Amino acid sequence: MKFGILxxxxxxTHQASDSAYQFAAAAIEKGHQVARxxxxxxxxxxxxxxxxxxxxxxxxxxxxxxxxxxxDIDLVVCIAAALRRGIKEEVLKDGFRISGLxxxxxxxxxxxxxxxxxx
Amino acid sequence: MKFGILxxxxxxTHQASDSAYQFAAAAIEKGHQVARxxxxxxxxxxxxxxxxxxxxxxxxxxxxxxxxxxxDIDLVVCIAAALRRGIKEEVLKDGFRISGLxxxxxxxxxxxxxxxxxx
Amino acid sequence: xxxxxEEGPEVVKRFMYVNRKAPxxxxxxxxxxxxxLIAAAFDQDVSVVFVDDGVYQLxxxxxxxxxxxxxxxxxxxxxxxxxxEKIYVEQESLESRGLTAEDLIIPVEVLAGDNLREIxxxxxxxxxx
Amino acid sequence: xxxxxEEGPEVVKRFMYVNRKAPxxxxxxxxxxxxxLIAAAFDQDVSVVFVDDGVYQLxxxxxxxxxxxxxxxxxxxxxxxxxxEKIYVEQESLESRGLTAEDLIIPVEVLAGDNLREIxxxxxxxxxx
Amino acid sequence: xxxxxxxxxxxPTDRNSLDSCLRLAEAGSSVLLLEDGVYAALSKAASAxxxxxxxxxxTFYVLGPDVSARGLDDKPLIDGISVVDYGGxxxxxxxxxxxxxxx
Amino acid sequence: xxxxxxxxxxxPTDRNSLDSCLRLAEAGSSVLLLEDGVYAALSKAASAxxxxxxxxxxTFYVLGPDVSARGLDDKPLIDGISVVDYGGxxxxxxxxxxxxxxx
Numbered sequence: 001m002k003f004g005i006l007x008x009x010x011x012x013t014h015q016a017s018d019s020a021y022q023f024a025a026a027a028i029e030k031g032h033q034v035a036r037x038x039x040x041x042x043x044x045x046x047x048x049x050x051x052x053x054x055x056x057x058x059x060x061x062x063x064x065x066x067x068x069x070x071x072d073i074d075l076v077v078c079i080a081a082a083l084r085r086g087i088k089e090e091v092l093k094d095g096f097r098i099s100g101l102x103x104x105x106x107x108x109x110x111x112x113x114x115x116x117x118x119x
Numbered sequence: 120m121k122f123g124i125l126x127x128x129x130x131x132t133h134q135a136s137d138s139a140y141q142f143a144a145a146a147i148e149k150g151h152q153v154a155r156x157x158x159x160x161x162x163x164x165x166x167x168x169x170x171x172x173x174x175x176x177x178x179x180x181x182x183x184x185x186x187x188x189x190x191d192i193d194l195v196v197c198i199a200a201a202l203r204r205g206i207k208e209e210v211l212k213d214g215f216r217i218s219g220l221x222x223x224x225x226x227x228x229x230x231x232x233x234x235x236x237x238x
Numbered sequence: 239x240x241x242x243x244e245e246g247p248e249v250v251k252r253f254m255y256v257n258r259k260a261p262x263x264x265x266x267x268x269x270x271x272x273x274x275l276i277a278a279a280f281d282q283d284v285s286v287v288f289v290d291d292g293v294y295q296l297x298x299x300x301x302x303x304x305x306x307x308x309x310x311x312x313x314x315x316x317x318x319x320x321x322x323e324k325i326y327v328e329q330e331s332l333e334s335r336g337l338t339a340e341d342l343i344i345p346v347e348v349l350a351g352d353n354l355r356e357i358x359x360x361x362x363x364x365x366x367x
Numbered sequence: 368x369x370x371x372x373e374e375g376p377e378v379v380k381r382f383m384y385v386n387r388k389a390p391x392x393x394x395x396x397x398x399x400x401x402x403x404l405i406a407a408a409f410d411q412d413v414s415v416v417f418v419d420d421g422v423y424q425l426x427x428x429x430x431x432x433x434x435x436x437x438x439x440x441x442x443x444x445x446x447x448x449x450x451x452e453k454i455y456v457e458q459e460s461l462e463s464r465g466l467t468a469e470d471l472i473i474p475v476e477v478l479a480g481d482n483l484r485e486i487x488x489x490x491x492x493x494x495x496x
Numbered sequence: 497x498x499x500x501x502x503x504x505x506x507x508p509t510d511r512n513s514l515d516s517c518l519r520l521a522e523a524g525s526s527v528l529l530l531e532d533g534v535y536a537a538l539s540k541a542a543s544a545x546x547x548x549x550x551x552x553x554x555t556f557y558v559l560g561p562d563v564s565a566r567g568l569d570d571k572p573l574i575d576g577i578s579v580v581d582y583g584g585x586x587x588x589x590x591x592x593x594x595x596x597x598x599x
Numbered sequence: 600x601x602x603x604x605x606x607x608x609x610x611p612t613d614r615n616s617l618d619s620c621l622r623l624a625e626a627g628s629s630v631l632l633l634e635d636g637v638y639a640a641l642s643k644a645a646s647a648x649x650x651x652x653x654x655x656x657x658t659f660y661v662l663g664p665d666v667s668a669r670g671l672d673d674k675p676l677i678d679g680i681s682v683v684d685y686g687g688x689x690x691x692x693x694x695x696x697x698x699x700x701x702x
Binding site: 258259266289290328351354355356358359360361362363364366367 | 601615616622623625696697698701
Binding site for chain 3: 173177
């Protein structure tokens with residue numbers, strides 16, 4: 001089955017991004033496809049490559065980028081939400097791309113399920 | 120009277136930073152001093168100079184920097200909260216400085232009041 | 239076979255956008271509205287629901303001058319121009335807040351929870367914020 | 368007059384840190400704990416309060432391995448080493464969640480709301496997160 | 497004893513912060529409703545009864561700019577709640593010994 | 600009609616999302632409690648009665664990893680709630696037509 005995922009919160013502050021990541025990893029493990037993860041609202045902060053958690057903590061920016069690369073997931077950061085929050089190409093982690101809200105609607109149209117993680 | 124202010128949320132997502140800004144501006148207008156604003160939790164995002172809101176919307180990063188400069192407010196971004204969220208010198212707006220949590224405790228000790236704005 | 243033939247018939251899905259949060263205290267109301275306006279450009283079946291504190295988003299006479307934030311409530315009026323016509327408000331949510339349909343900035347369909355429940359159960363995609 | 372004389376006697380203020388949120392769902396519990404550990408290094412009167420869902424922060428036997436997040440609950444044990452000894456938990460908050468003091472990872476003072484109310488009203492600085 | 501100013505910035509139909517504050521605020525202290533907390537100032541709010549029960553012991557204020565932003569100027573507020581602007585908010589913080597935010 | 604999976608990630612003592620879901624979930628749908636939503640799975644939770652009232656019509660699940668993280672493995676859960684892991688969460692999303700998050 002093909003999944004789309006919407007992440008509405010940034011890393012650390014809310015568990016949303018963690019839950020979404022664990023869900024995505026489990027779906028792939030079960031042989032499903034995660035076609036796109038769309039990062040909206042504060043979710044855009046998940047793509048900030050400057051993020052540097054303590055060494056004994058998880059690094060969600062790296063985890064998403066790695067999962068995306070290994071399993072060909074389209075990691076899309078909403079441009080409107082990102083601009084106001086100061087997420088731009090210069091801080092964007094490799095593997096994410098910035099695009100419009102249409103990509104979220106498409107993720108709802110083209111995938112079998114869209115699962116939303118937020119606050 | 121001397122005020123310290125704690126801002127726990129980033130710009131836009133919650134009204135906390137807006138309310139804190141309006142409070143600070145009103146306090147100064149009334150002849151009080153706002154000695155320090157400490158940005159903690161997602162509040163560290165208020166210092167991201169890449170933030171670019173729509174042109175008809177307020178720009179809290181600029182507003183805080185301007186108020187700080189004009190009224191000699193110490194704008195302190197918590198280093199621990201900032202590191203994990205990817206706020207570093209390279210994206211830090213002029214007028215903010217990154218420092219430790221001790222600055223928050225000091226703001227509580229040295230000011231007549233500490234007012235907390237969060238979610 | 240031409241490429242477009244591979245795609246088969248156009249899928250039309252029922253998308254529901256659910257608003258449960260008050261405006262201004264958080265950005266979710268505004269950013270959900272931004273999604274809905276984009277979604278309207280796709281040929282899908284779009285509905286927007288306001289329930290719980292979400293009904294406050296549609297309150298008339300919002301004036302944000304003194305809080306320094308952008309007043310986006312007039313943008314709800316654009317929903318009609320974008321052919322977003324299925325706008326549902328839960329009656330119980332309105333009533334328990336002392337509001338009526340006359341308090342709202344746009345005409346909506348006020349539904350009892352039981353009816354809203356049925357409509358929710360007919361969607362293909364539900365996006366909440 | 369020497370510079371330090373200008374500063375007058377050392378001010379000791381009563382600082383209270385109030386926790387009302389559950390752990391892991393949000394970062395507030397962890398980041399508040401980080402503040403308290405720093406605050407302990409200042410010669411102030413520090414107390415930490417757990418009320419409402421904040422009492423869940425102290426639940427024993429937390430095991431975060433399967434959610435991939437850092438388990439910080441053992442750090443509450445360090446409060447004692449840092450001489451943070453005024454740790455208050457509201458009785459009503461515990462009881463309404465089916466918890467008792469035995470469920471908690473550290474010894475605390477369990478207080479009825481009325482008593483907590485009095486202690487709260489004696490603070491100079493209250494920091495909530 | 498410190499004279500406290502309690503700050504409530506959450507809607508009473510979404511969060512429990514007003515309830516907790518009303519349970520734990522000492523008589524003689526004040527409560528300022530701001531941001532989404534202003535919905536608790538409406539006389540039709542389900543939480544109005546809880547506010548009224550402590551009206552004699554606590555002094556209630558609501559932040560006018562947040563009321564206007566939410567389009568509530570035409571809605572009746574609970575009797576006895578005073579409307580203040582940001583300057584009045586500052587005055588309240590000055591007049592009380594401690595400000596406590598119920599986050 | 601779509602078979603819905605409702606996702607609740609908030610504590611029932613902090614937010615109203617469980618209440619709203621229980622009010623608006625169609626009979627025959629399922630509810631998965633995750634993140635801070637797992638507190639609603641405790642048999643001692645004040646919200647347990649509301650869950651039990653719809654136990655016949657709705658099927659309840661709770662995410663085990665979130666239960667363990669919060670140290671709740673030693674606390675009794677409401678009878679009839681099934682514990683799943685992230686793989687089980689994925690299966691539930693597959694088995695239902697739509698996932699609705701009560702944010």
